[in-house]
Amino acid sequence: xxxxxxxxxxxxxxxxxxxxxxxxxxxxxxxxxxxxxxxxxxxxxxxxxxxxxxxxxxxxxxxxxxxxxxxxxxxxxxxxxxxxxxxxxxxxxxxxxxxxxxxxxxxxxxxxxxxxxxxxxxxxxxxxxxxxxxxxxxxxxxxxxxxxxxxxxxxxxxxxxxxxxxxxxxxxxxxxxxxxxxxxxxxxxxxxxxxxxxxxxxxxxxxxxxxxxxxxxxxxxxxxxxxxxxxxxxxxxxxxxxxxxxxxxxxxxxxxxxxxxxxxxxxxxxxxxxxxxxxxxxxxxxxxxxxxxxxxxxxxxxxxxxxxxxxxxxxxxxxxxxxxxxxxxxxxxxxxxxxxxxxxxxxxxxxxxxxxxxxxxxxxxxx
Amino acid sequence: xxxxxxxxxxxxxxxxxxxxxxxxxxxxxxxxxxxxxxxxxxxxxxxxxxxxxxxxxxxxxxxxxxxxxxxxxxxxxxxxxxxxxxxxxxxxxxxxxxxxxxxxxxxxxxxxxxxxxxxxxxxxxxxxxxxxxxxxxxxxxxxxxxxxxxxxxxxxxxxxxxxxxxxxxx
Numbered sequence: 041x042x043x044x045x046x047x048x049x050x051x052x053x054x055x056x057x058x059x060x061x062x063x064x065x066x067x068x069x070x071x072x073x074x075x076x077x078x079x080x081x082x083x084x085x086x087x088x089x090x091x092x093x094x095x096x097x098x099x100x101x102x103x104x105x106x107x108x109x110x111x112x113x114x115x116x117x118x119x120x121x122x123x124x125x126x127x128x129x130x131x132x133x134x135x136x137x138x139x140x141x142x143x144x145x146x147x148x149x150x151x152x153x154x155x156x157x158x159x160x161x162x163x164x165x166x167x168x169x170x171x172x173x174x175x176x177x178x179x180x181x182x183x184x185x186x187x188x189x190x191x192x193x194x195x196x197x198x199x200x201x202x203x204x205x206x207x208x209x210x211x212x213x214x215x216x217x218x219x220x221x222x223x224x225x226x227x228x229x230x231x232x233x234x235x236x237x238x239x240x241x242x243x244x245x246x247x248x249x250x251x252x253x254x255x256x257x258x259x260x261x262x263x264x265x266x267x268x269x270x271x272x273x274x275x276x277x278x279x280x281x282x283x284x285x286x287x288x289x290x291x292x293x294x295x296x297x298x299x300x301x302x303x304x305x306x307x308x309x310x311x312x313x314x315x316x317x318x319x320x321x322x323x324x325x326x327x328x329x330x331x332x333x334x335x336x337x338x339x340x341x342x343x344x345x346x347x348x349x350x351x352x353x354x355x356x357x358x359x360x361x362x363x364x365x366x367x368x369x370x371x372x373x374x375x376x377x378x379x380x381x382x383x384x385x386x387x388x389x390x391x392x393x394x395x396x397x398x399x400x401x402x403x404x405x406x407x
Numbered sequence: 408x409x410x411x412x413x414x415x416x417x418x419x420x421x422x423x424x425x426x427x428x429x430x431x432x433x434x435x436x437x438x439x440x441x442x443x444x445x446x447x448x449x450x451x452x453x454x455x456x457x458x459x460x461x462x463x464x465x466x467x468x469x470x471x472x473x474x475x476x477x478x479x480x481x482x483x484x485x486x487x488x489x490x491x492x493x494x495x496x497x498x499x500x501x502x503x504x505x506x507x508x509x510x511x512x513x514x515x516x517x518x519x520x521x522x523x524x525x526x527x528x529x530x531x532x533x534x535x536x537x538x539x540x541x542x543x544x545x546x547x548x549x550x551x552x553x554x555x556x557x558x559x560x561x562x563x564x565x566x567x568x569x570x571x572x573x574x575x576x577x
Contacts, residue, residue: 041570047538049576050569053519054539057448059438062456063430067423069456070463336560360556362544364537364563371545371555383545383555 165376166326166353167345173300173324174343175386177317178359178370181330181341183211183219184306184315202226203240214332214339214361215368219244225251234258242267272296291321300324325349353377361388411475419466430459436476436540440483443523443535445491454490458483477546480536484550518576525572530565533558 041049167174191209200206203224211219225240238253255263268274278289288304300322307314317328326347333342341359346352355376362371368388375381411432414425437458442451461482462469469478523531532551536542544562548555 041574043566046569046573050522050538053522057517057519059434060452063427066456066459067426069460070423073464335556338556338560340556360559362559364559373555383548385545
């Protein structure tokens with residue numbers, strides 16, 4: 041039996057029960073209730089920040105960058121199964137259409153869930169102003185924290201479509217679903233200027249983004265890449281090694297305006313991988329540490345945050361993927377320290393339409 | 408503003424002319440929130456009246472941006488647990504759901520109750536609130552006082568169980 045058939049059955053059967061009509065009796069009793077003064081509760085208004093439409097490009101940029109440029113792990117050419125890539129690319133194409141729709145639907149769906157009966161309207165914590173921008177990175181963090189360290193990359197050096205090199209790699213998300221990427225590029229070394237440049241594109245399903253890169257031949261600790269949707273919408277990624285820390289600085293440019301810059305670091309302690317995110321330019325502020333934990337055999341993300349300002353605030357955010365509906369969403373339980381926790385939902389990019397479900401999704405279901 | 412919130416605003420002004428419409432829009436949610444706990448239709452119907460009276464008594468506390476179905480489900484659940492505690496002289500509320508005695512359960516005639524009986528109490532309540540009462544998981548969390556991840560896990564487990572066992576009711 042399919043999920044949707046089961047849910048329809050439950051719903052239909054529940055409607056077969058004849059529930060008595062007590063409305064007249066209730067009204068009669070209600071009229072005897074003492075009259076109370078009506079107090080209008082203040083309404084909460086959520087000002088949503090600009091759409092998250094760039095998170096996909098951003099994810100691509102970040103993931104590709106991690107694969108493409110990792111001085112500690114030189115790329116080793118291997119043979120790639122092209123049939124598999126073509127098949128998976130076909131599957132991924134569909135989800136790109138859903139991607140923006142998912143975000144739009146979810147943005148309409150924001151509300152607090154606590155305070156049903158007895159709680160007064162709580163003060164709005166600072167994290168509430170930042171959470172939309174933090175949510176842009178959830179999809180990225182899922183993949184950075186769940187994928188193999190080198191994303192299982194394979195380099196194909198067979199020339200095709202005008203490109204001499206084809207780098208294939210795979211990510212895995214919290215639902216254990218894999219997404220495949222293909223970066224096609226040509227590299228030109230200029231030893232006179234101690235510089236190399238790369239030009240090409242990256243394919244995820246039917247989506248393709250132009251990629252350019254520039255770096256120093258003798259100093260592999262600096263490289264800049266640009267992933268372009270078009271001339272005025274792109275993501276710049278700059279990699280540097282500073283004080284033994286690998287830092288990725290990411291700038292998002294929308295309609296020619298740089299809307300956000302963040303720093304991203306990765307760290308692994310006792311087999312626990314963490315990714316650190318700092319907002320350094322743009323509307324958002326704060327530092328966020330992402331890691332994955334497993335609860336009830338389900339993988340979840342945990343975010344520790346610290347926001348400084350006129351008053352500082354810290355707290356935790358638990359992120360689960362709710363895949364019980366037709367479209368998977370993020371459920372965020374936001375727990376500001378010393379304040380009332382609350383839950384919101386956010387759209388989740390499928391980034392390639394759940395191309396290859398794995399075995400690690402015990403609670404997984406779709407209806 | 409949708410129809411139900413318009414009626415609620417009227418009710419806040421002690422204008423009950425559309426209460427029957429309000430009742431018909433919400434009675435299923437209230438009934439199933441209660442019966443997923445007390446499992447007795449007559450008792451559930453008695454408690455329904457209490458739920459609506461409680462709602463009308465405290466209507467000034469109702470926040471305009473709340474989901475009325477979730478709000479009523481919460482009242483229904485609380486009253487059902489209180490009723491059970493009263494009858495059984497049990498004070499613990501959260502563990503209560505886990506410990507419904509077998510002798511309390513009568514063999515149901517209706518398919519929906521038979522289907523829900525395939526589930527354990529936690530599963531039954533979450534499936535009822537989500538599938539029958541149309542509540543979002545984030546709205547169920549404060550009602551059942553469990554983390555979102557746990558609610559999703561219980562729900563998925565329940566659906567898996569029902570997919571295997573509910574075929575007989577098609």
